[in-house]
Structures are given as C-alpha cells and as structure tokens.
C-alpha cells in the first residue's frame with residue numbers, strides 16, 4: 001500500500017508558494033509551542049507545560065532524543081512508501097496515537113471533541129482520558145461523525161470501588177473503544193510547582209469529571225445529585241479518582257471486565273515489563289507521564305531499549321514522553337516502539353487552532369515522519385531499526 005502521505009510535502013509547499021499565502025498555523029514546532037504558550041492564561045499554561053519538581057525529568061525526556069542521531073542511508077528505492085502498521089490487532093495508517101490528556105477544555109472550549117474530530121480526519125487514534133472534559137460517549141460520537149473507521153482507545157484511571165471501575169470500562173467497550181489503557185504512574189498527582197504557584201487545579205471548576213458525573217455507579221454514591229450540589233460531587237471525585245491500593249493481582253479483575261486488549265501505561269523498569277508480560281497484558285506504554293510525576297526519573301527514551309529487550313517479543317511496547325517532531329517518532333520506532341503517542345504538541349495545536357490545529361499537528365508529524373523515513377533510505381516503518389541510529393556521547 002502506498003502511503004497517503006507520499007508527496008504530501010509538495011502539496012503543502014506548492015499551495016503556499018503558488019498563492020503567496022502563509023499558513024495561519026505556526027509550522028515550526030518551537031513556534032507552535034511559543035504561540036500556544038503565549039495564548040494560554042497562567043493557570044492552564046502551567047498545567048499543560050509544567051512538570052514535576054525541578055522539571056529535570058521533563059528536560060531529560062527531550063535531551064534523550066537529542067542524544068540519538070539518525071544516520072541516513074543512500075541509494076535505496078524509496079519511491080513507494082508506507083507508514084502503516086498493525087498495533088494491538090488494529091490496522092493504523094501510521095504508528096502514531098494521541099496520548100491521553102485530561103481536562104482538555106482548559107486550553108480550548110471544544111476540548112476532546114475537537115481532538116476527536118482532528119484525529120479522525122487523519123485516521124490517527126485518540127486515547128480518551130478518564131479525566132476528560134466531555135463524556136467518553138460524546139468523544140466517541142465526535143470521532144465517528146466524519147470518518148467512521150478511525151479507532152479510539154480508552155485510558156482508565158483505576159478508581160476506588162471495583163463497580164465504578166467496571167462501569168467505566170463497560171461504558172468504553174459499549175462506546176466502541178478498541179483498547180483499555182491503564183495508567184499506573186498517577187495514583188497521586190506529582191509535586192508540580194507551577195500549579196502550586198498558581199493555586200491551579202482544574203477539577204475545582206468541575207473540569208475533567210464528566211465521566212464520573214454521567215456514571216450511574218458514581219451518582220449512586222452521592223447524597224445529592226451533582227446538579228444540586230456540584231462541590232460535593234467534586235469532593236467525591238477527588239476521593240475516588242485513583243486507587244493507590246491496586247497491585248498486580250488486581251489485573252485479573254480488569255481482565256474479567258473486558259475482552260478488549262489491556263495496555264499498561266507508565267512502565268519504565270524491565271522487571272515491571274516482565275511482570276506485565278507474565279500477567280498476560282497485551283501492551284505496555286513506556287512513559288514517565290511527560291515528566292509530570294517523578295522528578296529525577298529516567299528519561300523515557302532511555303528506558304525504552306531495556307523494556308523492548310525484556311519483553312518486546314511477547315508484548316507490544318509503545319512509547320510516549322518527549323516526542324516533539326517527526327524525527328523523534330522515527331527514533332522511538334528505531335529503539336523498538338511499535339507505536340508512539342504524542343501529548344503536549346497536540347494540545348498546542350488544539351490551543352492555537354481547535355480541530356484544525358489538531359489536524360495540522362498530526363498531518364505535519366506524519367509528513368515529517370514520512371520524509372525522515374524516505375531521506376534515511378527506508379521505504380516502510382518495519383525497516384526502521386537500531387542500525388538507523390547512533391548515540392551521541
């Protein structure tokens with residue numbers, strides 16, 4: 001199959017050059033970040049861009065990519081290319097997904113609905129967060145309005161109370177989500193000085209709790225309805241949103257709740273990866289939550305090869321944290337990721353341009369990945385391996 005993105009770059013160059021029109025969307029990745037950052041009010045800006053503690057790990061994520069360099073190969077036929085890859089049993093147009101991000105309406109009123117539409121327009125799956133500003137059903141509907149075939153995954157914050165966990169997972173399955181991504185690294189929110197400084201917590205304005213307010217199990221635990229007493233509902237959410245008592249043994253319960261593939265997000269240690277494989281999970285996401293949880297933690301890309309070497313043959317290993325451009329996707333694939341999730345850049349696109357902004361970010365990442373592939377002498381993503389990289393001292 002030839003990639004739908006082949007020659008995509010000429011379309012973009014020509015369209016602008018022929019009519020002398022510059023795009024309204026910032027095309028450089030740094031420019032996009034700068035513009036989004038400038039537009040946001042201090043609270044949401046700090047929440048989106050910030051990390052834990054000294055932000056050492058957030059920087060380590062970016063630095064790990066800078067240490068890996070591509071060594072392009074020449075004189076190989078790269079005319080017909082494909083980015084397509086099957087991930088967890090689903091054919092994707094590229095090994096790319098939108099990372100789960102909660103509370104998206106803090107950067108744009110359309111929040112997750114705009115991301116669902118922008119992602120569907122490119123065929124790239126969105127992973128919808130449990131802490132979304134809109135219900136998982138509304139996000140699913142927004143994503144199918146234009147392109148029926150785009151898959152979507154659901155990210156679970158495992159709550160206190162098994163019946164609430166079951167309810168969320170069953171709702172996701174009923175709404176057509178194709179996998180359950182369980183986040184393991186956020187049983188407590190990390191120490192985030194930017195948010196502490198701004199005294200900013202989105203949930204206090206009821207942002208990010210739509211899935212709870214719409215859940216029959218959650219509602220049954222309230223004395224008054226959320227409509228009558230919104231602050232009591234927020235308080236209840238804070239109490240049940242995460243369940244730090246969960247252990248490996250509880251995964252069996254989740255397996256009983258759903259027949260969907262189960263993916264564990266937030267794995268960094270090879271021994272945890274082995275444990276996950278032994279427990280029969282379908283996939284892992286190597287991630288440090290974008291440097292928002294454990295300051296001082298290993299840069300996520302530095303953790304990837306160890307996890308791939310430990311379990312890559314048994315479990316699909318995905319990656320996120322620090323991906324900022326097409327070349328970064330290439331590097332993570334070269335180190336063994338089956339697919340890569342992108343977080344903040346998609347939010348910057350949402351901030352500056354809503355649905356169109358999201359679409360432009362995803363299309364640009366795909367075009368850049370395709371060009372990196374071709375100009376490195378490779379015709380499809382399965383040809384990318386460690387031999388394409390060298391480590392800078």
Ligand SMILES: Cc1cc2nc3c(=O)[nH]c(=O)nc-3n(C[C@H](O)[C@H](O)[C@H](O)COP(=O)(O)O)c2cc1C
Pocket residue numbers: 047048049061099100101102103129130131155183265287288289290291292320321322323341342343344345
């Ligand atoms: C504002 C924000 C909200 C997030 N919310 C969630 C969430 O609800 N669930 C989750 O699993 N991860 C969440 N994450 C983490 C992302 O899924 C992802 O791991 C991280 O953003 C990847 O790093 P990147 O931003 O450098 O691409 C959030 C990240 C950000 C920046």
Ligand SMILES: O=C(O)C(=O)c1ccccc1
Pocket residue numbers: 101102103131186208289292
């Ligand atoms: O801020 C985050 O990183 C995050 O994961 C989260 C947790 C709860 C609600 C919204 C986002």
